[in-house]
Amino acid sequence: MTGPVKTRIVGHVLEVTLDRPKANAVDLATSRIMGEVFRDFRDNPDLRVAILTGAGEKFFCPGWDLKAANDGDAVDGDYGVGGFGGLQELPHMNKPVICAVNGICFGGGLEIALSCDIILAAEHASFALPEIRSGTVADAASIKLPKRIPYHIAMEMLFTGRWLDAEEAHRWGFVNHIHKADELMAEAWKMAELLASGPPLVFAAIKEVVREAEGEKFQDTMNKVTRRQLRTVDTLYGSEDNLEGFRAFTEKRDPVWKGR
Structure with missing residues (x-):
């Protein structure tokens, strides 16, 4: 450009x-x-x-x-x-x-x-x-x-x-x-x-949680996370990458993140 x-x-x-x-x-x-x-x-x-x-x-x-x-x-x-x-x-x-x-x-x-x-x-x-x-x-x-x-x-x-x-x-x-x-x-x-090289869906969830927490009480944000009320958190918990992290740990190998 x-x-x-x-x-x-x-x-x-x-x-x-x-x-x-x-x-x-x-x-x-x-x-x-x-x-x-x-x-x-x-x-x-x-x-x-x-x-x-x-x-x-x-x-x-x-x-x-x-x-x-x-x-x-x-x-x-x-x-x-x-x-x-x-x-x-x-x-x-x-x-x-x-x-x-x-x-x-x-x-x-x-x-x-x-x-x-x-x-x-x-x-x-x-x-x-x-x-x-x-x-x-x-x-x-x-x-x-x-x-x-x-x-x-x-x-x-x-x-x-x-x-x-x-x-x-x-x-x-x-x-x-x-x-x-x-x-x-x-x-x-x-x-x-x-x-x-890291997990993009996790980074997205981190940034959204941090933004939400800036203007809220701790428990209010925690409730949104645990109830999957934040879009990025809900996407992460239902993703292939979330399962890949568990599999890689169990199989003692580096995870392969796909962002989905």
């Missing part, structure tokens, strides 16, 4: 690269493309894992393109099927998404990263939520970040806009692993291939 969003497929893995020089900022058109890419990934049974990264070595993504906004892109415009960046409001996204943060990641770029399931960072990556200095609110980050890291650290980031380097981001827990810049994508692919 040409344009601001590049894609590459190898086996069951989709690589998505945000490529808008100079900084990979996202305008409305780019956000809509990203939404279409991730919707198609979600709906393609042959694809099991996605990797999201940025082009170049300096920027992952600074979020909203202020130049485009100045030229007429409305902040409350049509971001596309997945909301800003294509991921954070995409319904039924039940496949793992890995974010490989290859550089500066702030504002809406950090919100996009937080919409992924696993975040890997290059050693030189840095993170911030500077919206406070522009007189606006980092809305998605205000919802997500206090649930991911200690409340007081999240509020300091939101209130002050201060920067965190990769080491501190890792220490507070919203970065899984740090890698050398020239090893980041190889490590992201290694993680993706590990997940792609």
Whole structure:
């Protein structure tokens, strides 16, 4: 794919690269493309894992393109099927998404990263939520970040806009692993291939259960699981893969997952 969003497929893995020089900022058109890419990934049974990264070595993504906004892109415009960046409001996204943060990641770029399931960072990556200095609110980050890291650290980031380097981001827990810049994508692919070899129906059930549990009491979500009221859980419990897991364990062999 040409344009601001590049894609590459190898086996069951989709690589998505945000490529808008100079900084990979996202305008409305780019956000809509990203939404279409991730919707198609979600709906393609042959694809099991996605990797999201940025082009170049300096920027992952600074979020909203202020130049485009100045030229007429409305902040409350049509971001596309997945909301800003294509991921954070995409319904039924039940496949793992890995974010490989290859550089500066702030504002809406950090919100996009937080919409992924696993975040890997290059050693030189840095993170911030500077919206406070522009007189606006980092809305998605205000919802997500206090649930991911200690409340007081999240509020300091939101209130002050201060920067965190990769080491501190890792220490507070919203970065899984740090890698050398020239090893980041190889490590992201290694993680993706590990997940792609796993049971896709189980991953789907995990993601739906986690989403449901965010806004409910523990027992309410447990009741939905045990009563098979969640679509992915019901699909899993009646699947060939569910039986394959039991058979492989009994036969002392590796399971062969078919996603059905």
